[in-house]
Amino acid sequence: xxxxxxxxxxxxxxxxxxxxxxxxxxxxxxxxxxxxxxxxxxxxxxxxxxxxxxxxxxxxxxxxxxxxxxxxxxxxxxxxxxxxxxxxxxxxxxxxxxxxxxxxxxxxxxxxxxxxxxxxxxxxxxxxxxxxxxxxxxxxxxxxxxxxxxxxxxxxxxxxxxxxxxxxxxxxxxxxxxxxxxxxxxxxxxxxxxxxxxxxxxxxxxxxxx
Amino acid sequence: xxxxxxxxxxxxxxxxxxxxxxxxxxxxxxxxxxxxxxxxxxxxxxxxxxxxxxxxxxxxxxxxxxxxxxxxxxxxxxxxxxxxxxxxxxxxxxxxxxxxxxxxxxxxxxxxxxxxxxxxxxxxxxxxxxxxxxxxxxxxxxxxxxxxxxxxxxxxxxxxxxxxxxxxxxxxxxxxx
Numbered sequence: 001x002x003x004x005x006x007x008x009x010x011x012x013x014x015x016x017x018x019x020x021x022x023x024x025x026x027x028x029x030x031x032x033x034x035x036x037x038x039x040x041x042x043x044x045x046x047x048x049x050x051x052x053x054x055x056x057x058x059x060x061x062x063x064x065x066x067x068x069x070x071x072x073x074x075x076x077x078x079x080x081x082x083x084x085x086x087x088x089x090x091x092x093x094x095x096x097x098x099x100x101x102x103x104x105x106x107x108x109x110x111x112x113x114x115x116x117x118x119x120x121x122x123x124x125x126x127x128x129x130x131x132x133x134x135x136x137x138x139x140x141x142x143x144x145x146x147x148x149x150x151x152x153x154x155x156x157x158x159x160x161x162x163x164x165x166x167x168x169x170x171x172x173x174x175x176x177x178x179x180x181x182x183x184x185x186x187x188x189x190x191x192x193x194x195x196x197x198x199x200x201x202x203x204x205x206x207x208x209x210x
Numbered sequence: 211x212x213x214x215x216x217x218x219x220x221x222x223x224x225x226x227x228x229x230x231x232x233x234x235x236x237x238x239x240x241x242x243x244x245x246x247x248x249x250x251x252x253x254x255x256x257x258x259x260x261x262x263x264x265x266x267x268x269x270x271x272x273x274x275x276x277x278x279x280x281x282x283x284x285x286x287x288x289x290x291x292x293x294x295x296x297x298x299x300x301x302x303x304x305x306x307x308x309x310x311x312x313x314x315x316x317x318x319x320x321x322x323x324x325x326x327x328x329x330x331x332x333x334x335x336x337x338x339x340x341x342x343x344x345x346x347x348x349x350x351x352x353x354x355x356x357x358x359x360x361x362x363x364x365x366x367x368x369x370x371x372x373x374x375x376x377x378x379x380x381x382x383x384x385x386x387x
């Protein structure tokens with residue numbers, strides 16, 4: 001590939017570090033952030049604490065899991081595009097293997113009554129996980145009339161029609177711009193984040209928990 | 211087939227703001243319109259995706275890819291799902307300082323966050339209680355509600371780790387169902 005040997009070593013370190021972080025992300029990005037911080041800031045001293053905080057806030061604005069995005073940012077910061085690729089690969093590989101093994105187990109034993117019953121229990125727990133995510137997201141997302149209306153409208157649209165959710169998401173971005181620009185046009189003061197969000201990282205980055 | 215999986219999950223990956231729970235309805239829409247899984251297989255797939263570490267959306271992509279086209283399918287679906295993250299991160303790292311305080315950027319997220327909330331709520335309702343159920347109050351519905359409520363209480367009140375909740379619910383499931 002023509003990459004210098006030092007770069008290859010650096011990529012290897014990135015891959016290995018995130019390979020170890022990956023399996024700790026049970027239940028989503030929730031439990032992972034402190035682990036990433038410990039590895040990258042304290043142990044390896046790749047980044048300063050302020051840089052890490054900034055990366056975390058960035059990671060939640062990109063699409064995808066916040067853990068994967070954080071890994072990509074750290075990798076990019078350390079070794080450019082290949083660094084980001086190495087970090088993402090490390091982060092995803094353990095999960096990928098675990099999911100494949102779980103599918104194999106499922107395909108083998110899904111007709112066992114006990115397995116089917118356990119899966120129903122897990123199904124209920126996953127609903128709870130999703131509701132928790134909704135609650136956390138709502139705390140950061142809903143703080144004025146417009147955001148309340150958008151949430152309710154989105155929910156009704158999804159329940160009542162067969163609309164492709166893809167367009168609902170695009171519509172949301174458009175509505176955000178129209179509302180904010182409209183309010184500015186009429187000279188109404190508008191805040192795009194919940195008040196106090198800047199002082200409370202939990203509200204600013206609800207996606208930490210997802 | 212592989213290409214179709216890749217393109218589908220690439221499209222989902224691009225809009226998976228808010229971590230992934232929000233695109234569960236999107237995944238369901240694609241899965242049923244392509245006829246990849248039936249309703250109960252889909253339900254099991256999401257349950258299994260929730261058991262593994264990592265974002266539930268990416269895990270579902272891996273599972274669905276594996277189920278429809280083997281290991282290659284799993285790989286293509288996962289890459290499709292992750293590629294937008296990689297590209298967005300590279301792009302954001304380059305332009306973020308100019309973007310951060312841009313009113314366009316902020317107002318986009320002002321609108322996206324409530325939509326994502328609506329989608330996640332819909333995912334919970336739909337995945338939970340409307341999927342192929344007759345609507346009658348049965349023992350199974352009550353048990354599901356009870357486990358769901360118990361899990362919520364444990365996570366909210368006692369900050370119990372999700373993996374502990376999932377393991378406990380599996381055990382309770384064996385007893386109740």
